[in-house]
Amino acid sequence: MNKLHMKGRILQLINAQQDVGIWDWQVADALLAEYGLSGAYWRGNTRVTLTDLFSSGIIESVEETLDDQAYFGKGRVLFKFRLNDFGRQRMRDTALV
C-alpha cells in the first residue's frame, strides 16, 4: 500500500483531464474509491481540500452548477476544476507529474 497523500492524488486526478476539467463530485468519487473511504464526511473533506486549492490559486473553475442531486448538499455549488500554470508548476515541484 504505497499510496500518494490525498491532496497530491487530487491534483493528479484534475491534471489527467487537462483543460477540459473534472467535476468536484467526480474527484471525490474517484478519490474515495481509491482510498477505500465512503460517506458524507469524506466527501466534505475532499470538498474542503478542493476549496483550499481553489483559494490558493492552484486550480481554477471551468464551469459551475447547482448541487441539485445534493451530492455535497442541496443549494451548494458544484465546480468543474482544471489546473492552471501555477498549479502545474507546483505539481512539477512536487514530482506529481
Added chain:
Amino acid sequence: MSQPSLSQARARFTASSIRWGFMWAMWCAVLWGAWYLPGSAVWFEAPYVDLSYDTNAELLLAAAVLTTFNAVAVLFFLFVWNGVLGKWGEYLRTLRQMRYISKWFFIGAIFGGPMAIFGSYLAIGYIGGAFAAISALMYPIIGATLARLWYQEKITRRAAVGIFIILAGGVTVYAPGIMAEINGTGDAGWLGYLGGAMAAIGWGVEGAIAGRGLDVADPDVGITVRFTAEVLYWVVLILPGIYLFTDQPVVELVTATFNWAAIGWLMLAGVTFAFCYVSWYKSFPLIGVGRGQAIAALYGLFAVIFLAAFTLKFPEWNFLAGLVLFVAGGFVMFTEGNDVLEVVRAVSSDREKANAAADAGNL
C-alpha cells in the same frame, strides 16, 4: 435551474470560504493568547521556581527543556486530533514524501520551534508573559512580505493598511515598557528582548514556509508533520547536545519536571498551542498567509486580557489604546471585498484573462 440562484450560491460559497479563513485565524488568536497563561505559570512551579538563575546558561536550559515538553505535549494533542479526523493514514502518506513535501514542514519547524517558541519562553522567563506576547506581534510583516515575494500572494493596499494599523497597535502596547527598560536598569533583560525578536522573525518565516508546504498537503496533517520535526530536533539533537557538550544539569531538570503541577501547565500549554496551530495552518490556504497572520496577531490582545484576568494586574492606558488599534486593523482587513479574496494569489495573467472571458461567457 435559475441563473440567479446559481450566482447566489456561488457568492455564498466565496463568502463562506473567506469567513472560514477568518474564523480559523480568529480561533488561532484566542488560543494563542490563552497559551501565554500556562506558558507563564509553569515558570512558577517546581523545578523552575527553585532555580537561582544566577547565570544565563541556567535560564537558557530551563527555556530549552520547557520548549521540549511544550512540543511533545502539542504533538500528543495533534495525534489525538488527527485520530478523531481519521487522518493517521494521511499523516504517514505525507510524512513519507520527505523530499517534496515534509521537507518544508521540517524547515518550518526550525523557525517555529527552536527559534520562535524557544524565544518566547526566553522572553517570558526574562521579562514576562505580556512582553513575550506583544514583542512577537511584528511577525505578520515578515510573513506577508515573504509570501508576496515567494509565491505572489496578493497584498492589496487595504490589507497593507490593516497590517500597518495592527502593528501600530503593537508599538503602542510595548513601546513605553521598552523605553523604560532602555532608560532604566540597562542590560538586565537583553536575552529576553532577543527572545522576543526571535519569536517575531521565527513565526513570520515559519508561516511563509508553511504556505508553500500547504499547497500540496492537508493542513491538519501538515501541522502534525511540523511538530513531529520539532520534537525530533529537541529530543534527538538539542537536549542530547546540551548533555554531551555542556555540564548543565539537563537530565536532572527533565526528571524534576515530571510533577503534577508542571506537567499540568505544560499539558494546558500543549492543548492551547496545538489547536492554535491547527487553526493557523487551516486559515492560510483560505485567506493567505499575510491575512491569516495579521488576524492571528490579535493574540496579543487576548494574551493581555487573559494575563490581566489571571494575575489581576490591569493593563495600562497604552494597552487599551493598542487594543482599539488591533480591532480597527482587523476590521479594515476583514471588510476587504470578496472578489479580491476569492483567490489569494496573483497567478499567471494570461490564464486569468482566459478565465475572465470564460466567466463572462457563463454569466
